[in-house]
Amino acid sequence: MPQTYTLLDFMRDYPDDETCLDKILELRYGTDPVCESCERETTYHRIKKRRGYACQWCGSHVFPCAGTPFAKSRTPLTKWFYAMYLFTTTRHGVPAKELERQLGVTYKTAWRMGHIIRDLMSNIDIGMLVGEVEVDESYVGGHRPGTTGRGAQGKTIVLGMKQRGGNMRAMVIPDVKGATIEPLIQQHVARGTTVHTDEWWAYRYLHWLGYDHRTVRHGRGQYVKDGSHTNSIENFWARLKLSIRGTHIHVSRQYLPKYLTEFSFRYNYRNMPDRMFAVLMATLAQPV
Numbered sequence: 496m497p498q499t500y501t502l503l504d505f506m507r508d509y510p511d512d513e514t515c516l517d518k519i520l521e522l523r524y525g526t527d528p529v530c531e532s533c534e535r536e537t538t539y540h541r542i543k544k545r546r547g548y549a550c551q552w553c554g555s556h557v558f559p560c561a562g563t564p565f566a567k568s569r570t571p572l573t574k575w576f577y578a579m580y581l582f583t584t585t586r587h588g589v590p591a592k593e594l595e596r597q598l599g600v601t602y603k604t605a606w607r608m609g610h611i612i613r614d615l616m617s618n619i620d621i622g623m624l625v626g627e628v629e630v631d632e633s634y635v636g637g638h639r640p641g642t643t644g645r646g647a648q649g650k651t652i653v654l655g656m657k658q659r660g661g662n663m664r665a666m667v668i669p670d671v672k673g674a675t676i677e678p679l680i681q682q683h684v685a686r687g688t689t690v691h692t693d694e695w696w697a698y699r700y701l702h703w704l705g706y707d708h709r710t711v712r713h714g715r716g717q718y719v720k721d722g723s724h725t726n727s728i729e730n731f732w733a734r735l736k737l738s739i740r741g742t743h744i745h746v747s748r749q750y751l752p753k754y755l756t757e758f759s760f761r762y763n764y765r766n767m768p769d770r771m772f773a774v775l776m777a778t779l780a781q782p783v
């Protein structure tokens with residue numbers, strides 16, 4: 496049973512806005528901060544009325560929220576932190592309506608907070624996929640027209656890359672051409688990796704790009720051929736579609752990229768639920 500970062504842990508760690516601000520200061524400047532003005536190792540003292548601190552030696556001010564989504568927000572930090580906590584502990588994500596109810600903010604604020612948290616998730620660097628990676632496309636939304644091949648009218652095409660026993664990446668793509676898919680694979684999958692795909696045309700040059708390319712023939716019921724299969728990514732698609740149907744009812748084309756980010760984040764940390772909140776918080780260390 497994996498450890499969980501419980502609500503009680505969270506409440507103990509972040510009881511008020513002061514503690515939240517201290518945490519952001521620590522994330523931005525480290526546990527042994529060096530003042531940018533006098534360049535001495537310093538202790539920052541809280542200044543009154545603003546979300547800021549002063550250097551113990553030269554008195555120069557730092558504002559740790561600058562460059563974070565909190566800078567322009569009048570929503571208390573505790574509510575932001577709790578919203579982030581909810582996003583890391585709720586199995587299928589947090590609808591804006593639920594945030595509105597739990598935080599006591601307006602629907603508009605809740606909706607905006609949700610999208611900002613998804614943006615933070617998109618800053619989490621999981622590194623390159625290695626080892627054995629399955630690559631596949633899928634079609635999300637609407638009904639698949641009765642076309643042969645990869646017809647996708649009215650649907651959004653999603654490209655997925657799944658490292659067996661490891662991380663997942665998924666992104667919306669405009670079409671399924673090699674010129675679209677190849678650069679994305681190069682961006683996210685390390686050269687030399689064994690890449691499993693079906694026999695779609697767009698994958699035919701992968702071996703020229705430095706990958707050990709294996710194909711599986713879907714059309715002929717030959718799902719496992721010499722150890723080559725794409726079961727792992729198909730499992731991901733099934734979960735994704737269930738989740739979209741189950742909670743979000745309809746994810747518009749416009750917001751699908753954000754939803755994919757959120758879903759992949761939750762999926763990638765599914766066996767480390769105690770780390771999810773810390774990983775999300777760590778994105779605050781790099782201002783946007």
Ligand SMILES: [Zn+2]
Nearest residue numbers: 530533550553
């Ligand atoms: Zn100083």
